[in-house]
Amino acid sequence: MSSKNTVSRRNFVKIFGLASSGLILGCNFSGKTPKIVRIDDGISFAPNLFVQLKKDGKLILISSRSEMGQGVKTSLASAIADEMEADWNFVSVQHATGNAAFGNQNTDGSRSVRTILTPMRKMGAMAKMMLISAAAKKWNVAEKECVAENHYIINTKTKEKIFFGDLVEEAKKVSIPSDKNIQLKDKKDFKYIGKNLKSVDLHDFTHGTAIYGIDARLPNMKFAAIARCPSPFGTVTSFDKTEALKITGVIDVVALDRVKRAFGMLGGVAVIATNTWAAFQGKNNLEITWNLGDNGNYDSKKYKQLITDRVHKKGKIVPGGKGNINKAFKNADKTVEATYYVPHLVHAPMEVPNALAWVHDGKCEVWTSTQTPQRAREEAANYLGIDKENVTINVTLLGGGFGRKAKPDYVVEAVALSKKMNAPVQVVWSREDEMQHAYYHTVSAQYIKGSLDDKGKVTGWLHRTAFPSITSTFKPLSDYGAGFEFAQGFNNHPFQIPNIHLENAKAEAYVRIGWLRSVAHIYHSFGINSFVDELAAKANKDPLLFNLELIGNNRIRQGRSKYPLNTKRLKNVLNIAVKMADWGKKLPDGHGIGLTVHYSFYSYVASVVEVSVINDKVKVHNIYTAIDCGLVLNKDNVINQMEGAALFGMSLTFYGEITAKNGAIVQSNFHDYQMTRMKDAPTIEVTVVDSDEPATGVGEPGVPPIAPAICNAIFNATGKRIRELPLKNIGLV
Amino acid sequence: MKYTLSINGKNHTVDAPEEMPLLWAIRDLAGLTGTKYGCGIAQCGACSVLIDGRLVKSCSFSVSDAINKEIFTIEGSSETLEFLRQTWNDGNVPQCGYCQSGQLIAATKLLDAVEKPTDKDIDDAMSGNICRCGTYTRIRKAIHKAVALKNNAI
Ligand code: FES
Ligand code: FES
Numbered sequence: 001m002s003s004k005n006t007v008s009r010r011n012f013v014k015i016f017g018l019a020s021s022g023l024i025l026g027c028n029f030s031g032k033t034p035k036i037v038r039i040d041d042g043i044s045f046a047p048n049l050f051v052q053l054k055k056d057g058k059l060i061l062i063s064s065r066s067e068m069g070q071g072v073k074t075s076l077a078s079a080i081a082d083e084m085e086a087d088w089n090f091v092s093v094q095h096a097t098g099n100a101a102f103g104n105q106n107t108d109g110s111r112s113v114r115t116i117l118t119p120m121r122k123m124g125a126m127a128k129m130m131l132i133s134a135a136a137k138k139w140n141v142a143e144k145e146c147v148a149e150n151h152y153i154i155n156t157k158t159k160e161k162i163f164f165g166d167l168v169e170e171a172k173k174v175s176i177p178s179d180k181n182i183q184l185k186d187k188k189d190f191k192y193i194g195k196n197l198k199s200v201d202l203h204d205f206t207h208g209t210a211i212y213g214i215d216a217r218l219p220n221m222k223f224a225a226i227a228r229c230p231s232p233f234g235t236v237t238s239f240d241k242t243e244a245l246k247i248t249g250v251i252d253v254v255a256l257d258r259v260k261r262a263f264g265m266l267g268g269v270a271v272i273a274t275n276t277w278a279a280f281q282g283k284n285n286l287e288i289t290w291n292l293g294d295n296g297n298y299d300s301k302k303y304k305q306l307i308t309d310r311v312h313k314k315g316k317i318v319p320g321g322k323g324n325i326n327k328a329f330k331n332a333d334k335t336v337e338a339t340y341y342v343p344h345l346v347h348a349p350m351e352v353p354n355a356l357a358w359v360h361d362g363k364c365e366v367w368t369s370t371q372t373p374q375r376a377r378e379e380a381a382n383y384l385g386i387d388k389e390n391v392t393i394n395v396t397l398l399g400g401g402f403g404r405k406a407k408p409d410y411v412v413e414a415v416a417l418s419k420k421m422n423a424p425v426q427v428v429w430s431r432e433d434e435m436q437h438a439y440y441h442t443v444s445a446q447y448i449k450g451s452l453d454d455k456g457k458v459t460g461w462l463h464r465t466a467f468p469s470i471t472s473t474f475k476p477l478s479d480y481g482a483g484f485e486f487a488q489g490f491n492n493h494p495f496q497i498p499n500i501h502l503e504n505a506k507a508e509a510y511v512r513i514g515w516l517r518s519v520a521h522i523y524h525s526f527g528i529n530s531f532v533d534e535l536a537a538k539a540n541k542d543p544l545l546f547n548l549e550l551i552g553n554n555r556i557r558q559g560r561s562k563y564p565l566n567t568k569r570l571k572n573v574l575n576i577a578v579k580m581a582d583w584g585k586k587l588p589d590g591h592g593i594g595l596t597v598h599y600s601f602y603s604y605v606a607s608v609v610e611v612s613v614i615n616d617k618v619k620v621h622n623i624y625t626a627i628d629c630g631l632v633l634n635k636d637n638v639i640n641q642m643e644g645a646a647l648f649g650m651s652l653t654f655y656g657e658i659t660a661k662n663g664a665i666v667q668s669n670f671h672d673y674q675m676t677r678m679k680d681a682p683t684i685e686v687t688v689v690d691s692d693e694p695a696t697g698v699g700e701p702g703v704p705p706i707a708p709a710i711c712n713a714i715f716n717a718t719g720k721r722i723r724e725l726p727l728k729n730i731g732l733v
Numbered sequence: 734m735k736y737t738l739s740i741n742g743k744n745h746t747v748d749a750p751e752e753m754p755l756l757w758a759i760r761d762l763a764g765l766t767g768t769k770y771g772c773g774i775a776q777c778g779a780c781s782v783l784i785d786g787r788l789v790k791s792c793s794f795s796v797s798d799a800i801n802k803e804i805f806t807i808e809g810s811s812e813t814l815e816f817l818r819q820t821w822n823d824g825n826v827p828q829c830g831y832c833q834s835g836q837l838i839a840a841t842k843l844l845d846a847v848e849k850p851t852d853k854d855i856d857d858a859m860s861g862n863i864c865r866c867g868t869y870t871r872i873r874k875a876i877h878k879a880v881a882l883k884n885n886a887i
Contacts, residue, residue, distance in 0.1 A: 069829030069866045198825045205830035206818045208767015208807030212831060215766035223761065248750045276770070277757035350771050350779060350831040350865045399769070399831025400865050431772045636825055640871070644828055647867025670776035670863060679856040681869035 045171040047130055049101060050080060050123040057151060057165035059090045064102040065112040066095060066371050067201070068349075068398035068405065069644070070699040071637035072112050074200045076120050078192040079633060083124030083185055084131075085148035086164070088192060093200045098373025098393035107371040108406045108515065113633055113695045114563075114602065118184075125182050134170035135162050187631075187692065196636035201397065213369030213396045214428060216356040221424040222251060224417050225279035227286050228268040228437050231663025232511050233258065234293035239269050243285040249278025253286070254420055256413065262474045263379050265412040266437060272421055276428050283430075296663035298510035300344065300443065303660075307507050308339060311447040311464040315503035316480060320491030323499030328460025332451030335460075336538045340448070340527040341724040344658035345441035346673065347516050351399020352434045357414035358424035359384065364391045364415060369398040369405055376408035380415045402517040402648075407439050435673055436665040439514025440658055442467040444507075446527035451499075456539030458550060460499040465490055467523065468509035479506045481520075489524030489704070494570055494599055495532075496552030511660065517648060518703035521600045525704035526711075526725065529596040533712040534721065543595055543712065544578050551597075563602040563696060569628045569689075570599055574606040576626035576687050581608035590614045591621070592717025596705035601697030603629040604689075607646070607705040609682075611713040618714060618732045620650060620682040623706070628689035630696045635688050642686040642702040649706025650676045654727050674728075736800055738763060741809035751797035755789075756780045758796040759806065767807040767834050771863065778862030781835040782806050788842040790861070805841075807834035813844045813883065820878040828866035835862050840876050849880060 045053040052060040061080050067073040077093040080086075096102045103116065128148045135153035136143040139160065146153050152161040187194075204210035229235065241253035250273045258267035271282035329335060355368035357380070364384055370376045373393040381388040398405055410427055417425040429437075444467035451460035469485060471478040481504045486492075491502050516522070536546035554568040574597040587593060590612045597606035610622040623646045632638055655674035659666045667673040711722035714732070727733050738745045740763060747762035759768050759782070768791060771779030775793040782791045783805035805811070817840050827833045836859070843850055843858040850858065855873055864872070 067829075069827075071828070196825070198822070199827065199830075201830060202822050202825070202827065205827040205833050206807075206821050206837060208765070208834050210830050211766070212769075214770065217764070217766070275753075275757055275761035277753050277761070280773070348865055350769070350777070350829065350863065352770070398829060400829045402865075428770075431774075640825065640828060640868070643870055644867035647869060648865075651865075669774055670772050671774065675863045675865060676867070676869075677861075677863060678859040678869045678872070681867075681873070684870050 045168040047127055047176055048123050049096070050120065051084070051127045053127070053164060053168055055165045055168045057090050057163060058092070059086050061091055061093050062096045063093050064096045064105050064116070066107040066373070066395055066398055066401070068107065068371065068401035070641060071199060071634060072107065074197055075113060075633040075637060076116065077200065078197050079117055079120045080124035082190055082192040083121045084128045085150065087151035088197065090151055091200070095395035096373070097395065098377040100374065105372065105374050106406065107401070108403060111601070111697060114697060117633070117695050121184050122179070122182050125184055126177055129177050129182065130171050130174040131164060131167050133174045134167045138162065138170055194632050194635065197634055210397050212351050212399045213356070213367060214351055214354045214399070216367035216396060216426065218356065218358060218424040221356065221426055222272050222274065222421055223276045223279045224270050224272050224414070224425050224427045225283040225430065226256065226268045226270045226413060226427065226433070227283050227288055228266045228433065229290045229292065230436070231292040231295040231298065232266065233295060234663070235267070235291045236269060237289040237291045239289070240287040243287065244271055244282040247273070247278050247282045247285060249274040250282040252421070253282065254417070256416055259383060259412055261379070261382070263375060263408050263412070265409045265416065270417055272417065272425065279428070280430055292663050295510045298660045298663045300659040303443065303510070304341060304445070307443070307445040307466040307505065308341065310505035310507070311339065311445045311466050313505070315464050315466070315505035318486050318491055318502040318504050320486070321501045325460050325462050325499045325501035328451050328499035329449070332459060333454040334452045334538055335449060336534050337447070337449045338531055338534055338721070338723055340446045340530060342444050342523040342526055343656070343725065344443045344511070345516055345652055345656045346435050346438045346658050347402040347404035348434065348673065348675070349398070349400025349402055349404055352429040352431060353404060353410040354426060354428045355411040355414035356424060356426040357411070357418040359415060359418040362386060362390060365394070366392065366411055366414065367394045367396055368411055369396055369401070370408055370411065371398065371401045371406040372408060375406070376411040379408050379412050383412050383415055384419065403515040404438065407514055431670070432668045435658070435667055435669065439473060439512045441516035441522065442470070442513045444523040446523065448527060448531045450531065450535050452535065452539050456541050458495070458497050458535060461495070461497045462501045463490065464503040464505055465524070466505035466507045467520070468507045468513050470513050470515055472509035473512050473514060479508050480504055485520040488520035489528060489598070489600065490520070493528055494557070494565055494567055495550045510663070518600060518700040521598065521700070521704040522652065522707070525596065525598045526707045529598060529705070529708035530711055530723065533594065533708070533715065537715070544574070544583055547574060547595070547597060563694060565599055569604045570597060573597060573604045573626040573628050573689065576689070577606035577608045577624050580624040580626065580685055580687060581610065581622070583608065588612070590717060592713045592715065594709045594712025594714070594716055596709040596712065598704045600701045600704050603627060603696045603698065603701040605701045605705055607709045609706070609709040609713045611710060611717060613714055613717045613732070616731055618727060620680070620710060623682050623684045625684065625702060626687040626689065627698070627701065628691055629698050629701070630691050630693035632688055632691070633695060638688045638698050639686045641698045643684045645702025646684050646706055647676050647681065649703045650680065650710070653707040653710050653725060654680070654733055657726050657729065734797070736796055738796070738799055738804060739802070740765060740804045740806060747796070749796050751795060753796045754792050755782070755794045755796050755799050756791040759791060765806055765808050769831055769834055771832070776863070778835040778839060779832055781838040781862065783838060783842060786845065788839060807837060811841065814841045816879040816882045817841060817844070817875065819882065820875040823878065824871050824875045826868050826871040826875050828868055832862060832864045836864065836872055840872070840879070843876065844880060844883060849884070850876065
């Protein structure tokens, strides 16, 4: 924490986007080095941007990451409150607006806790130190005679105590301690960290008072729906708005041009109305002739054949190989080959993309569900050609994100329409829009060949992968995978194999490709962990022993990572999960059991799944998951995330498939893009490993093991190998 | 057309075409945003409300059909709903929370209709409500607990 400065109340309100009163603790994370910003609003104690203590004791904490169901608001605030010795009952948590002062606010990659846990703890610890100084001064005693406890500072000699709120005035005069003097608590003294704090938004969630983007309201606001070209980047040739304008409530129909940026809007024809439904109806009544453009021929069935053929031929070599694969195959006792396919998927958060924008007087204000407020701010400023300082992004709760809401194209649409209409405009995507104009999870084909020696040990591993890269969204004509995509399971798996050869085949993108909860781990884990099970069967070994052998001895993989893979932790979660599942137990007729252990987002997760396959219907009965994600902030939240990930993984295993014909997406709503429902939900048991290692991700790592574990269980039950998702296409649903 | 809707015992006058789905009349015209849009085609249950005690997907129900009826939304309160709120809270059920209005309304209907629902009853009553975050196992537990609370209270 290098420099110190004070922000005036006016600037403070600008940063927070809210009127505050009370002590505000601020930390400026611009760039990589956090800076302390102390805010003086005249009324509160606010030593940094994340802590604001009011005279009545109310403590407002700021979450710089977006809450979308992963519990981050509660987790980050609990870390501040813990170090501050605050009473949780006084705490409320607000989202930060999009502003570089808060540091990187992108909520994706399961990295929020990993990257900002320590800075947040420091924000709280700093506030506590200052409150102690204030009390010591009041009592005229040494600071070391004072301790903080449950929203009070206590004089350890006299047992006198002062309420936090009563220290606001005095604390404002205390100077900010230097970073090196900030002491963090010992793990054993944690009061909130590692405990099962409930979501701070629970009351609102159960009373209909939680405000999501779609609930944002302003006086005189208009509602808009946009018809977009069925194939990505196609354009409007002509349109007729007569029928649309006949709908009661429709105000106007305007054309929108595409903004050629990764997160720019697609463009199309917008219907502005006095309510959402009129806008939807108006949109349905538009007559539009489209020019489908370059992507108008996309046919996912043909494309599947194309990339499957490609992974059967030589591709580009990907780093991570070793030994001599040809020799391994030549000397093999047995070899196994398999080809895997996973289709496009879509995020389908329950709350569709939406944004309310108000452009006026050279300024722009936005209320939206976004995982990336700074990116939204940048896109809005870029579109309007104004300085970022004139754009405020107010982050509401997110009704799910899963990666979709990290792409603010819908914010640009609202900004453009507000400017055109000279009024606040809320753009609401219909479910059909959400499914047909997404940034899709990519489609992939993989070919794997492995060799075994006469003891059933794996000697060779040839893996080819082909998938349109996320990079294509940023740089058109990027036809090969990127390093970060390979690093998601493909070229960094934990197996001890002497000869490895990795290749990547060409795959052009015909839709916008984006990231979806656990990203490339979805298909790489499916291919790799299904194949390991195939090898185990060929070697005639129990999958548990086979996996443990393949992971090999205890070792820490050296590399550039701050969180190197530790095979001991990987084997540990596997051993815990199989114990929970009573691996090896006798199963009822028609039942089967399968396992997968996978390392992603620096966390270690193993899942064991028990299924039954009766009359060609797969039913998942039990899922046992063990996770090691280092230091746990909120155990119940980790469990909740693992349960949710299991259901998310089930949805993609059973139903998830986006297909395209003539450039247009075929699926349109939950009837043809189905989700796991209550009747399909298994019992789920979760064990969270107690660990002192650095905290790592929990939002995504629970997903990758589920699909292969289910398919391995189906094999165990039936002897049938599943090499292609989803199960509905092979008559198993 | 001007309609008077009785929502949670309070009258709201809205000006809407008769075929407007009740969902949008509640959200955009009456200004009660607790009832959610998820699909618009009676597939997800996010928009669930009770109309004269009947469970209705308000996205697929015309505003004109709700006249002279009592509409109950998540902003309302009933003895059953309060038990459910309690156990939803105890079980820390919601993740993003977005589907939970609909889940609670559907569960209210279930508990009002069936004294001691079995797992099968829960499957049947709750499978019209999608939770993309995957909170089903917690919802199931919370329903069982609410039943216990309710039956003890009587
Ligand atoms: S919005 Fe009504 S059922 Fe989905
Ligand atoms: S809690 Fe997010 S959709 Fe159910």
